[in-house]
Amino acid sequence: xKKIVISLMAILVILIGGLVFATAGKxxxxxxxxxxxxxxxxxxxxxxxIYYYYQDTCHFCNSIKDQVTDLYFATEASDKVNLVLVDMKxxxxxxxxxxxxxxDPQNVDVTDAKNxxxxxxxxxxxxxxxxxxxxxxxxxxxxxxxxxxxxxELGLTFDPSRYGK
Numbered sequence: 001x002k003k004i005v006i007s008l009m010a011i012l013v014i015l016i017g018g019l020v021f022a023t024a025g026k027x028x029x030x031x032x033x034x035x036x037x038x039x040x041x042x043x044x045x046x047x048x049x050i051y052y053y054y055q056d057t058c059h060f061c062n063s064i065k066d067q068v069t070d071l072y073f074a075t076e077a078s079d080k081v082n083l084v085l086v087d088m089k090x091x092x093x094x095x096x097x098x099x100x101x102x103x104d105p106q107n108v109d110v111t112d113a114k115n116x117x118x119x120x121x122x123x124x125x126x127x128x129x130x131x132x133x134x135x136x137x138x139x140x141x142x143x144x145x146x147x148x149x150x151x152x153e154l155g156l157t158f159d160p161s162r163y164g165k
Contacts, residue, residue, distance in 0.1 A: 029069045030056045035085045038096035039113050046130075049082040050075070050148060051116070052141075053096070053123040055089045060138065061122045067158055068122075071145055074154040081152045088121055105135035 038053070052068060054061040075083040086093060098117035105125070108115045110132050116125055124141045126134040126148065136144040142158055149156045 027069065029065060029072055029085070030054065030087070033072060033085055035087050035090075037090065037092040038086050038088075038116065038118075047082055048080065048126070048128040048152075049084055050144070051084050051086055051125045051127065053086045053088050053093075053118045053121055053125070055087070055121045057089065058121045064122065064141070067142075067145065067156075070156055071148070071154070074149075074156055075152075078152055078154060081148060088118060105132060108132050108135075 050071075054068075056062070072083050072085075075081050086096070088096065095114070096116070096118050098119060100117070103117050103119065105116070108117075110116060110127050110130060116132070118137075120137050122141050123135070123137045124144045125132060126144055134144050134147065145156075145158055148154070149158065
């Protein structure tokens with residue numbers, strides 16, 4: 001009996017060690033990238049910028065994490081467009097939420113970042129030439145990602161059909 005318990009413990013240690021080794025070093029866009037607070041998003045209005053508002057507890061945010069990661073690396077390699085992450089679970093971003101049914105992102109003065117509000121996650125807001133050029137929520141973020149991919153020739157392939165689009 002003692003040998004069985006020791007053998008099971010050894011197998012458990014090997015499995016846990018393998019799991020730790022397999023996940024060690026894996027890039028996680030939600031923890032391994034710089035973030036800003038929602039009121040800081042317009043630090044550089046001269047560079048076209050995508051603002052990605054997310055929550056790490058959002059199922060859909062997690063289901064598109066790989067594609068957002070690809071977009072992040074493509075924008076990092078490009079000097080034409082930036083991607084900035086805003087963690088909506090952070091208490092510093094609590095004022096960015098709105099439930100106002102009259103909120104219209106197309107009529108937002110983006111010279112003050114506090115005017116950009118979020119109705120749900122994921123949300124992507126694309127600011128170009130100091131104006132809100134595109135604003136998408138939920139599965140519609142694929143439209144924005146595809147438009148950015150084409151506009152800046154990032155060479156990415158998105159498969160929105162995997163996510164019910």
